[in-house]
Amino acid sequence: MxxxxxxxxxxxxxxxxxxxxxxxxxxxxxxxxxxxxxxxxxxxxxxxxxxLAEMLFLLEGLLQDSDRAIVLVDKFRRVTQATHEVERLFSEYFAATVNLGSGLPMAVDAWIKQRGTSRRLEAALPSERPLIADGPRGYLTIRFLPHGELGVHDALLLRETRDQATVDREPRLSPREHEVLVLVAEGKTNPEISAVLSISRRTVQKHLEHIFDKLGVRTRAAAAVALTRASGIPR
Structure with missing residues (x-):
């Protein structure tokens, strides 16, 4: 039979x-x-x-040595395929890891859910506002392509824009600022940092403002990633 x-x-x-x-x-x-x-x-x-694997292989060749990356996700927003640079970009801009079958970083996942389901998004215009994420060396732009535009899966197109002034400028933190940044990277809150260093919360906040300005970032997560990537920021 x-x-x-x-x-x-x-x-x-x-x-x-x-x-x-x-x-x-x-x-x-x-x-x-x-x-x-x-x-x-x-x-x-x-x-x-x-x-999909063949398509990603070809795209990887086209995107090699560039500032772009592609993620394919299923209807549950789980990663099915991703080009090589995605791992670095998600780690640098969202402090998140990406694996096949895993979910997207929380900020990206929430952004997609706010935009609606894939069915509703099929009629979305390409000019719709993308997700912008700040990082230690610039910012990341993420655009959503509903299934049908790139195969049968939804796709995320990632593009990194480097701030050349930030890249060229070596961030030099004071010893106290470095201590604050290390504690931020450990996940401590301002009150906790205040207690550990025996300084006021207002002083902690001022140090953070200086750190953000020197590193060219806007969030605690981005500052922590900058510390990790630098493996010891000059003091």
């Missing part, structure tokens, strides 16, 4: 079942008919994964 699976016109694809007992019964045939759609879907999924 055999069943045919959907394939390209030039390909004949099927599954044959053989056994040394009497012929297959009508019940056996009905059971096979029941699992046929699942086998067909499994084949389509495998074929799609192969096409």
């Amino acid at each position: 055999s069943i045919a699976l959907p394939a390209q016109p030039s390909i004949l694809l099927g599954i044959a079942l053989n056994r040394d007992r009497p012929n297959f019964s009508e019940r056996d045939r009905r059971l096979l008919d029941l699992i046929r759609p699942h086998l067909a879907q499994a084949y389509r999924n495998a074929e799609l994964r192969g096409r």
Whole structure:
């Protein structure tokens, strides 16, 4: 007994079942008919994964040594494919790791949910406002492409814009500012930093303002990432 699976016109694809007992019964045939759609879907999924991997490989070559990256996500906003630079960009701008099958950084996921479901977004205009994230060396622009524009998956297009003035300027923190930044990177709040360093909360805030200005960032997370990437900011 055999069943045919959907394939390209030039390909004949099927599954044959053989056994040394009497012929297959009508019940056996009905059971096979029941699992046929699942086998067909499994084949389509495998074929799609192969096409996506090939597409990402080609895109990786086009985007190599550039400031752009692409993430493909499923309907649950889980990562299905990603170009190489995505790992660095998500780490630098969101202090998050990305793995196949994992979710997006919380800020990105919340932004997509605020925009609505993929079904509603299919009619979205390309000019809709992107997500902008500040980082230690510039900012990251993320645009959302609903499925249908780039295969059957939703896609995120990432583009990093470097602040050349910030890149060229070596951030020099005072010893106290460095201490504050280390505590920020450890996740401590202003009151906690105030207690550890025996300084007022207002002084902590002033130090943070100076740190943000010197590093060219706007958030505590971005400042912490700058400390990690610098592996010891000059003091």
